[in-house]
Amino acid sequence: MKRLVLKFGGTSVGTIEKIKKVANIIKKRFSEGNEIIVVVSAMSGVTDELKAKSDSISKNFDNKELDVLLSSGEQVSCSLLSGALIDLGVKARSWLGWQIPIVTNDNYTSSQIMKIKTDEILNFISKKGVAVIAGFQGISMESRITTLGRGGSDLSAVAIAKFFKADSCEIYTDVDGVFTTDPSINKKAKKIDKISYEEMLEMASLGAKVMQPISVQASMVNDIPIHVRSFFSEKAGTEITSQSEIDYKKVVTGISYSKNDAKVTLVGVADKPGIAAAIFEPLGKNNINIDMVIQTAASDGKKTDVTFTIKREDLPKTLKLIEKNNQYINYEKIIRDDKVSKVSIIGAGMVANPGVVYKMFSALGHEQINILAISTSEIKISVLVQESMTQKAVKVLHKKFPPGFR
Numbered sequence: 001m002k003r004l005v006l007k008f009g010g011t012s013v014g015t016i017e018k019i020k021k022v023a024n025i026i027k028k029r030f031s032e033g034n035e036i037i038v039v040v041s042a043m044s045g046v047t048d049e050l051k052a053k054s055d056s057i058s059k060n061f062d063n064k065e066l067d068v069l070l071s072s073g074e075q076v077s078c079s080l081l082s083g084a085l086i087d088l089g090v091k092a093r094s095w096l097g098w099q100i101p102i103v104t105n106d107n108y109t110s111s112q113i114m115k116i117k118t119d120e121i122l123n124f125i126s127k128k129g130v131a132v133i134a135g136f137q138g139i140s141m142e143s144r145i146t147t148l149g150r151g152g153s154d155l156s157a158v159a160i161a162k163f164f165k166a167d168s169c170e171i172y173t174d175v176d177g178v179f180t181t182d183p184s185i186n187k188k189a190k191k192i193d194k195i196s197y198e199e200m201l202e203m204a205s206l207g208a209k210v211m212q213p214i215s216v217q218a219s220m221v222n223d224i225p226i227h228v229r230s231f232f233s234e235k236a237g238t239e240i241t242s243q244s245e246i247d248y249k250k251v252v253t254g255i256s257y258s259k260n261d262a263k264v265t266l267v268g269v270a271d272k273p274g275i276a277a278a279i280f281e282p283l284g285k286n287n288i289n290i291d292m293v294i295q296t297a298a299s300d301g302k303k304t305d306v307t308f309t310i311k312r313e314d315l316p317k318t319l320k321l322i323e324k325n326n327q328y329i330n331y332e333k334i335i336r337d338d339k340v341s342k343v344s345i346i347g348a349g350m351v352a353n354p355g356v357v358y359k360m361f362s363a364l365g366h367e368q369i370n371i372l373a374i375s376t377s378e379i380k381i382s383v384l385v386q387e388s389m390t391q392k393a394v395k396v397l398h399k400k401f402p403p404g405f406r
Contacts, residue, residue: 002167003125004029007039007135007157011174012231013077014044023084025172025231026130030090035125039135039160040081041153042073063108067137067147070109071097074134074153082132091129095121098145102138102156110149113138113156116163133160151212158218158226169224171211172231177238178203178210181255185391186398192253193236196243199253199346202380206344207258216240243348251356252347252401257390259341261291262315263372264308266322268332271304278328279306282321288314291342292373292384303332309373309384312338340372341390344382345397351378363400369393 006026013019030036050069054061078094085092100121104111121131135153138146148155154171161169178200179189195203197220204213210228219226219240229237269275280290288310296305310318315338322334350356360381364371369392373384385393 001033001035003035003037003164005037005039005157005161005164005166005169006172007154007170008041008081008172008231009153009174010041010044010046012172013040013042013081016080018231019077019080019084022081022172022231023088023090026081026085027088027090030130036130037121037125037160037164037166038081038130038132039153039157040074040077040132041135043077046073046076064144067108067111068145070147071134071137071145074136078132078134085130085132091127092132093124093129094132094134096134097137097156098139098143100133102159104138104140104146104148106140106142106144106146108140108144108146111138111140111146113148113159116159118164122164149214151215154211154215155218158215158222158224161224162218162222166224168227169219170227170229172229173210174230174232175210176230176233176235177228178208178240178254180253181394181398182208182257185257185394188398188402192238194239194241195253196348197240198243198379199348200240202344202346202377203254203256206256206342206346206380206382207260208254208256210238250347251349251353252345253349254346255344255394255397255401256346257341257343257394259387259390260312261309261340261342261384262312262318262336262338263340263384264310264315264318264322264337265335266306266329266331267335268303269306270330271302275329276306278325279322280308282325283310283318286317286321288318288321292375292382294373307373309340309342337372339387340384341387342382342384343390343393343397344380345401346380347401348379350381357381359400360397363396364393367392367396369396 008022012022054066082092082094100117103115104113125131135156136147140146157169177191179191181189183189201216204211204216226240227237290308292309294307369385369389371383375382
């Protein structure tokens with residue numbers, strides 16, 4: 001007997017017909033002799049609709065009340081799915097976050113799970129019951145409802161798998177698994193059968209939309225195997241697991257892209273100690289994440305240019321902070337560009353295979369794709385390109401490093 005956590009996203013429970021289909025999937029897995037704990041998202045589009053209602057009242061809607069509002073979507077899908085299981089003759093019961101309880105900190109709208117009480121649900125599933133839990137939500141030490149932020153239901157599933165000592169966590173989506181790149185951009189994208197936590201974390205951080213980075217990180221830290229699969233079919237999906245399970249002869253595992261980037265260049269900055277701190281300290285204090293950084297060597301030893309990238313939505317705030325601190329930075333002018341994108345190749349095998357950088361840059365250069373900035377780690381290489389070149393760059397790199405490239 002295995003203890004499984006099955007998580008179903010908003011698309012999977014988006015209609016009554018789909019909820020009935022999900023109920024049949026759960027019944028089948030339960031009939032195989034497994035202990036089942038289910039985690040559900042709100043029905044597709046519901047959370048956005050609820051957020052729009054709060055925005056119509058105030059753009060500064062109170063976060064504590066917003067969590068109460070947004071968590072109601074999961075309550076609906078949780079109840080409907082539990083009812084559908086009961087209708088199929090399966091013993092089932094729904095639980096909301098506060099009923100378990102799933103205890104979080106008080107960082108409303110993006111809380112972190114601190115502990116989960118397991119006794120009641122363990123007793124229920126030991127008596128041949130299926131527990132259906134509302135994802136995305138918990139309760140603070142102040143006894144206020146909280147939500148976990150973007151990708152919160154996946155995070156709920158991983159945390160529940162940890163606290164309930166599950167053998168596996170299965171994430172059901174509307175795609176067959178994790179692909180080598182975005183199939184909507186490149187039809188030659190292939191499903192990845194197995195990927196390491198580290199590779200998946202990089203892909204998620206760099207734009208892959210199957211899972212949010214925080215959920216992958218939680219599974220990696222706690223070594224919880226994840227199986228991403230489609231609820232439309234019974235085909236095996238993608239297994240996300242530890243590095244020891246991965247074939248490192250494969251150089252490149254996948255290619256990701258992000259169109260949520262902006263580039264800022266400070267021209268004519270004094271080339272002296274402390275300038276970088278003067279630029280980036282106020283940004284860090286205001287929770288603006290810096291990605292790529294390039295400093296051009298000063299030909300005269302006095303002036304240099306500093307280029308860096310940020311999330312596109314942070315651009316207005318960044319420009320204000322830089323301008324406010326110009327008395328310490330003393331730049332000559334700012335050049336901004338919000339029509340850029342980041343394209344990355346990811347693969348744990350790159351660390352033992354020299355020449356990957358050359359092959360990547362050569363392939364892009366051959367197709368007249370200009371590289372604006374570069375960042376690297378042991379398992380990824382990212383380049384900044386003009387946004388209009390994104391699709392072309394992804395296709396070029398997928399051809400240069402096809403699935404299973406060794």
